[in-house]
Amino acid sequence: MKIIQRGKLAAGAVLSLPLIWTILFMFVPYAILFVYSFWEKKYPTFEAAFQFGNYFTIFTDPQYFQVLLRTGKIAAFVSFFSALLAYPFAYFLIFKVKTNGTRQLLYMAVIAPLWISYLLRAYTWKTILGTNGILNSFLIWAGITNEPTDIFLYNQFAMILTLTYVFIPFMVMPIYTSLEKIPKNLIEASADLGLNGFMTFIKVTLPLSIPGLVAGFTLTFCLSFGDFIASFLVGGPDGLMIANVISSQFGAALNWPLGSALAIIMLVIVLTIISISDRFERLGEAKL
Amino acid sequence: MTTTTTLFSRIFSTDGAFKAVATSVLAFLYAPIIVLVMFSFSDSRSLSWPIKGLTFDWYLKLFQNEDLLEAIGNSFYVASCSTLLTLIIGVPAALALNRYNFFGKSLFRKLVLLPIALPGIITGISMLNLFKVVGFNLSLETVIIGHATALIAIIVTQVFARLERLPKSLDEASADLGASGLQTFLFVTLPNIKTSVIGAGLLSFTLSFDEIPVTFFLTGRDNTLPMYIWSTMRRGITPEINAVGTLILCLSAILIIISVLMLRDKNQ
Numbered sequence: 001m002k003i004i005q006r007g008k009l010a011a012g013a014v015l016s017l018p019l020i021w022t023i024l025f026m027f028v029p030y031a032i033l034f035v036y037s038f039w040e041k042k043y044p045t046f047e048a049a050f051q052f053g054n055y056f057t058i059f060t061d062p063q064y065f066q067v068l069l070r071t072g073k074i075a076a077f078v079s080f081f082s083a084l085l086a087y088p089f090a091y092f093l094i095f096k097v098k099t100n101g102t103r104q105l106l107y108m109a110v111i112a113p114l115w116i117s118y119l120l121r122a123y124t125w126k127t128i129l130g131t132n133g134i135l136n137s138f139l140i141w142a143g144i145t146n147e148p149t150d151i152f153l154y155n156q157f158a159m160i161l162t163l164t165y166v167f168i169p170f171m172v173m174p175i176y177t178s179l180e181k182i183p184k185n186l187i188e189a190s191a192d193l194g195l196n197g198f199m200t201f202i203k204v205t206l207p208l209s210i211p212g213l214v215a216g217f218t219l220t221f222c223l224s225f226g227d228f229i230a231s232f233l234v235g236g237p238d239g240l241m242i243a244n245v246i247s248s249q250f251g252a253a254l255n256w257p258l259g260s261a262l263a264i265i266m267l268v269i270v271l272t273i274i275s276i277s278d279r280f281e282r283l284g285e286a287k288l
Numbered sequence: 289m290t291t292t293t294t295l296f297s298r299i300f301s302t303d304g305a306f307k308a309v310a311t312s313v314l315a316f317l318y319a320p321i322i323v324l325v326m327f328s329f330s331d332s333r334s335l336s337w338p339i340k341g342l343t344f345d346w347y348l349k350l351f352q353n354e355d356l357l358e359a360i361g362n363s364f365y366v367a368s369c370s371t372l373l374t375l376i377i378g379v380p381a382a383l384a385l386n387r388y389n390f391f392g393k394s395l396f397r398k399l400v401l402l403p404i405a406l407p408g409i410i411t412g413i414s415m416l417n418l419f420k421v422v423g424f425n426l427s428l429e430t431v432i433i434g435h436a437t438a439l440i441a442i443i444v445t446q447v448f449a450r451l452e453r454l455p456k457s458l459d460e461a462s463a464d465l466g467a468s469g470l471q472t473f474l475f476v477t478l479p480n481i482k483t484s485v486i487g488a489g490l491l492s493f494t495l496s497f498d499e500i501p502v503t504f505f506l507t508g509r510d511n512t513l514p515m516y517i518w519s520t521m522r523r524g525i526t527p528e529i530n531a532v533g534t535l536i537l538c539l540s541a542i543l544i545i546i547s548v549l550m551l552r553d554k555n556q
Contacts, residue, residue: 010469011384011387011388011390013469014380014383014384014387014388015380015381015384015388015390017376017377017380018377018378018380018381018384018396018400018440019396021377021436021437021440022381022396022399022400025415025418025433025437026399026400026402026403026437027399028418029411029414029415029417029418030414032414032417032418032421033410033413033414033417036417085309085312085313085316086313088305088306088309088310089309089310089313091306092306092307092309092310093310096303096306096307106310106314108544108548109314109317109318110313110314110317112544113317113321115494115540115543115544115547116321116536116537116540117498117514117533117536117537117540118498118500119498119500119514119517119518120324120517120533120536120537121320121321123324123517123521123525123529123533124320124321124323124324124533125320126521126525127323127324127327127335127525127530128320128323130335130525132334132335132336133335133336134323134327134335134336134337136336137336137337137338138337141337141338165316165317165320168313168316168317196297196300197297197300198293198296198297198299198300199293199297201300222405222407223407225407226406226407226408226409226410226501227407228409228501229500229501229518233521243407243409243501246409246413247409247413247504247505250413250416250505256417259413260413260417263409263410263413263414266407266409266410267406267410270405270406270407271405274405
């Protein structure tokens with residue numbers, strides 16, 4: 001009895017600070033955000049109400065709904081292109097690189113950029129793609145074009161390129177881990193049964209690495225979906241993302257209720273994707 | 289169908305195609321970083337090819353730029369305080385999740401880990417709401433609270449993973465020998481999770497140093513370094529930003545090397 005009490009006391013002591021912090025700075029703020037999303041804008045600020053007007057606006061006003069769709073589209077493209085580059089890279093590391101040292105070095109080389117300022121990594125693409133930027137002046141210098149073009153920067157292409165660049169390590173990591181977990185004797189067995197390298201990949205390696213791909217898609221999609229810095233630097237009006245709209249509601253537009261409703265929708269979308277992929281990963285693990 | 293399959297099979301059996309992809313991925317990742325560094329030495333104001341002359345002027349300018357120096361100071365202050373806070377809250381949280389069963393544990397776990405998955409902007413605006421409701425003025429201190437909240441998850445995941453691998457018998461042995469809970473933590477548990485605590489702390493420091501979405505909503509008049517760089521970018525791009533970037537790059541490189549050395553220590 002006494003031991004149990006002591007255990008409870010210890011648990012209470014360890015837990016109290018994290019628990020208070022979580023309630024005060026996570027639970028309460030999210031709750032306020034949720035409440036605000038039902039409030040009403042009343043010039044010059046906003047006032048308490050309970051109405052679904054903000055949500056209605058978001059789903060009927062094309063201005064907001066299109067941004068939502070565009071954000072989804074850009075995030076999907078980013079995930080797709082990241083996977084396209086990351087998968088062969090991870091495959092090369094696991095199955096083609098012979099020495100362990102080289103493998104770890106190359107893996108570190110892909111992960112290392114995560115330690116480098118995100119802002120700077122996005123900024124450098126602005127300097128490369130701009131009208132007076134490095135790519136344009138290089139093309140003129142090389143005699144390929146005669147005058148600078150503005151087609152590189154401030155569009156969705158620039159967004160997808162920059163976000164892929166920034167988030168690709170998050171695709172490499174889970175794919176690498178899932179390929180690493182595949183027992184080598186499964187691949188040998190497949191070869192013994194007469195499948196060539198490519199068919200072994202299609203029938204054995206690829207299906208077993210799907211949990212990694214799903215995790216990578218989830219990470220890169222959610223990160224791109226919530227991004228508002230790349231859009232500010234390289235996106236322009238055509239590359240406006242949902243996070244930019246939210247931040248302008250809390251800034252110049254001063255419509256906190258609408259901004260809160262948009263944030264709640266973003267939160268629901270992200271959490272839905274995460275829980276779906278979670279379930280999917282568990283399914284994959286059960287199979288293996 | 290069969291011809292494409294044979295084609296793929298042929299590509300697959302050679303290493304060349306994979307080497308080409310791997311090389312281009314690395315080039316894609318590092319070429320922009322090289323560009324960033326190169327142009328910090330360019331003596332022309334505009335960033336265009338070819339670089340005409342080399343200079344250290346941009347670096348010298350940095351050290352005379354008082355706004356920038358103040359922003360760097362602010363960033364060190366914010367990152368140190370928030371890292372300390374994340375450790376004070378995150379390590380006990382990881383311990384509680386690993387050791388104890390309590391009411392609402394799974395909800396607690398979900399809440400603590402949420403900021404990893406959620407876009408930073410949501411943490412930023414929801415805390416802005418809170419501070420406005422209770423009437424706090426925005427300052428560097430509100431930024432610290434915001435960063436700590438967003439980054440606790442980093443500490444919890446790293447430390448929790450290490451705790452899971454720690455045999456429970458160590459605790460029991462320590463208790464059998466008469467140590468109190470606190471003594472067991474200080475002399476048995478902590479030394480065993482030391483590298484993961486330091487590693488997670490370094491990561492948390494780096495992320496706080498670089499943080500924008502939360503800072504954007506929670507800062508008052510004071511700028512942190514990324515916010516300063518960001519506001520400079522609004523006014524146009526100059527090699528001065530590249531020079532700051534190159535210095536940050538060097539700092540990151542040092543941190544990477546430290547963390548690699550820490551990892552090596554763990555493997556032994």
